[in-house]
Amino acid sequence: MSEELICITCPMGCRLKVDRRDDGTLSVTGNRCARGIKYAEEELLDPKRMVSATAKVSKPGAGLDAVSRVPVRTSVPCRKEAIGDLLADIYALTVDLPVARGQTLIQNWKGSGVDVLATRTLP
Amino acid sequence: MKELTYDAVVIGGGAAGMAAARELDAAGCSCAIVEREERLGGILGQCIHNGFGLIEFNEELTGPEFAERMEERVRGTGVAVYTGATVMEVDAAPEIKSLFCYSASFGVIRLNARAIVLAMGCRERNRGNIRIPGDRPAGVYTAGLAQRLVNIEGFVPGRNVVVIGSGDIGLIMARRMSWIGCKVHAVVEILPYPSGLTRNIVQCLHDFGIPLYLSHLTTRIIGRERVEGVEITPIENGALMHEKSFVIPCDTVLLSVGLVPENELSKDAGVELNPMTNGPVVDSMLMTSVPGVFACGNVLHVHDLVDYVVEEAKRAGANVARWLKGERPQAEARIKAGPNVRYVAPSRADPSRDNKIYLRSLVVKNEASLEIRVNNRVVRTVKKAHIQPSEMLSVDLSRADLATCSGSPDPTVEIALA
Ligand SMILES: Cc1cc2nc3c(=O)[nH]c(=O)nc-3n(C[C@H](O)[C@H](O)[C@H](O)COP(=O)(O)OP(=O)(O)OC[C@H]3O[C@@H](n4cnc5c(N)ncnc54)[C@H](O)[C@@H]3O)c2cc1C
Numbered sequence: 353m354s355e356e357l358i359c360i361t362c363p364m365g366c367r368l369k370v371d372r373r374d375d376g377t378l379s380v381t382g383n384r385c386a387r388g389i390k391y392a393e394e395e396l397l398d399p400k401r402m403v404s405a406t407a408k409v410s411k412p413g414a415g416l417d418a419v420s421r422v423p424v425r426t427s428v429p430c431r432k433e434a435i436g437d438l439l440a441d442i443y444a445l446t447v448d449l450p451v452a453r454g455q456t457l458i459q460n461w462k463g464s465g466v467d468v469l470a471t472r473t474l475p
Numbered sequence: 476m477k478e479l480t481y482d483a484v485v486i487g488g489g490a491a492g493m494a495a496a497r498e499l500d501a502a503g504c505s506c507a508i509v510e511r512e513e514r515l516g517g518i519l520g521q522c523i524h525n526g527f528g529l530i531e532f533n534e535e536l537t538g539p540e541f542a543e544r545m546e547e548r549v550r551g552t553g554v555a556v557y558t559g560a561t562v563m564e565v566d567a568a569p570e571i572k573s574l575f576c577y578s579a580s581f582g583v584i585r586l587n588a589r590a591i592v593l594a595m596g597c598r599e600r601n602r603g604n605i606r607i608p609g610d611r612p613a614g615v616y617t618a619g620l621a622q623r624l625v626n627i628e629g630f631v632p633g634r635n636v637v638v639i640g641s642g643d644i645g646l647i648m649a650r651r652m653s654w655i656g657c658k659v660h661a662v663v664e665i666l667p668y669p670s671g672l673t674r675n676i677v678q679c680l681h682d683f684g685i686p687l688y689l690s691h692l693t694t695r696i697i698g699r700e701r702v703e704g705v706e707i708t709p710i711e712n713g714a715l716m717h718e719k720s721f722v723i724p725c726d727t728v729l730l731s732v733g734l735v736p737e738n739e740l741s742k743d744a745g746v747e748l749n750p751m752t753n754g755p756v757v758d759s760m761l762m763t764s765v766p767g768v769f770a771c772g773n774v775l776h777v778h779d780l781v782d783y784v785v786e787e788a789k790r791a792g793a794n795v796a797r798w799l800k801g802e803r804p805q806a807e808a809r810i811k812a813g814p815n816v817r818y819v820a821p822s823r824a825d826p827s828r829d830n831k832i833y834l835r836s837l838v839v840k841n842e843a844s845l846e847i848r849v850n851n852r853v854v855r856t857v858k859k860a861h862i863q864p865s866e867m868l869s870v871d872l873s874r875a876d877l878a879t880c881s882g883s884p885d886p887t888v889e890i891a892l893a
């Protein structure tokens with residue numbers, strides 16, 4: 353059975369057809385260049401995504417410009433199937449101010465090598 | 476009234492305004508930024524996803540990180556920054572121009588300058604602009620407003636969502652809403668192809684199994700107090716197939732139906748606008764029809780990448796500095812959008828220099844080519860692996876390309892796609 357994918361490595365957006373060989377490797381067609389094969393392998397064998405979200409801050413300010421969330425992202429892409437659990441842990445955080453851009457809020461999440469970093473400085 | 480004078484004043488402290496101001500400062504001009512929000516950064520502050528800065532910083536950053544990096548560059552210079560201050564009125568007199576700014580902390584301030592840089596960004600089209608019929612219940616937001624509510628204010632606008640329009644902001648918000656536990660039922664697009672980037676279609680829709688209805692029109696928004704659903708009608712061969720209409724129940728509608736440059740101030744200042752971009756008509760120095768008033772970033776034309784905004788704004792800043800020192804473009808050539816080109820910006824090129832031109836395609840095509848024609852003669856053809864309306868293209872018009880301009884009284888450059 354073949355699977356269809358769109359390669360998003362470059363704007364060409366090649367439509368890839370991928371078949372799994374008996375030995376577990378993949379046969380890819382429809383790619384205009386070798387990067388398409390690498391993309392298909394990553395997508396089908398070990399898909400990962402960068403995750404961005406926001407976390408609660410402990411004492412939000414008052415008024416119209418009050419900031420009640422600090423934006424965060426993962427340091428490296430996270431395995432796709434783990435994203436739901438990672439998000440739950442991000443939403444459970446309460447971040448004390450001040451926070452600096454790049455500050456690690458969760459280190460090596462569940463031993464995955466993924467850190468969660470603040471992406472904005474809040475005094 | 477407090478009154479201050481600078482060589483140049485930049486209106487708007489987003490990516491464009493910051494980049495232009497830093498360049499002006501580097502060229503030795505005194506300059507100020509006036510920004511209506513409390514913080515610099517503009518729209519970047521609410522775009523918490525990554526995908527910014529691959530060109531400018533050589534790494535993939537989120538919007539807030541990109542904004543802070545730009546802000547740090549500006550803070551290290553002599554640029555005066557007024558935040559929480561809105562420019563209410565521009566008097567674009569020939570020699571010294573005046574800007575009247577209102578700030579809650581200063582009251583009204585008057586800033587005088589020989590040059591002004593318009594960098595006010597853009598705003599979103601809303602329901603009124605695209606005329607969706609039906610009830611007027613609560614729960615209809617533009618995607619950018621929802622983005623601000625969710626990402627900055629930490630407020631979730633609804634649970635069951637339909638996104639109308641497949642622009643990038645709508646796609647990014649489909650993922651964001653899914654990640655905060657909402658159910659996104661559909662993205663509905665009137666055109667036969669998506670208007671957002673392919674990478675966003677894949678990562679924001681396919682990853683979550685969100686259906687994308689192409690060639691479908693939203694014919695009605697249903698609900699009295701709160702949205703209860705949207706009625707969707709397929710379009711086949713240009714005709715609405717009413718008998719095939721269906722309703723998707725939802726409590727929230729996000730509109731991602733395009734951006735319009737924010738040019739109210741420009742119009743008041745007498746700046747001529749280009750109906751294709753809704754931004755000012757500019758010459759090779761990015762100067763508008765009003766001498767001494769320049770424009771860059773999303774106020775000039777809507778960009779999809781902040782890196783291009785910064786690149787354009789740096790050029791604008793450097794040009795303003797040249798202009799302040801008395802340089803004027805000579806014998807410019809007109810640039811025209813040719814076949815399959817929606818628009819070109821700027822509208823003029825300087826044959827004595829290298830020029831950078833941005834354009835948008837009207838068609839989707841692989842293995843395309845871009846033709847530069849001077850006075851109806853093809854001078855160069857550039858291969859483009861892939862073109863589509865949602866991806867801005869750029870082309871360098873070199874002095875060599877424009878060499879034949881000098882012989883004619885009204886040289887015209889035409890950019891065509893095929
Ligand atoms: C939702 C969204 C998602 C995006 N995603 C990406 C992406 O993934 N990758 C990427 O590279 N690019 C992305 N972009 C594009 C890019 O971020 C923007 O094009 C760019 O940041 C625009 O910069 P700007 O300075 O022109 O406008 P803005 O950032 O809009 O700045 C304009 C500023 O002017 C101020 N202003 C307006 N009027 C006045 C006035 N009268 N007085 C004082 N101040 C005023 C406003 O408050 C604002 O701060 C995205 C854009 C949007 C809208």
Ligand code: SF4
Binds near residue numbers: 361363364366389
């Ligand atoms: S296969 Fe190569 S050419 Fe095709 S989209 Fe991927 S990177 Fe681009």
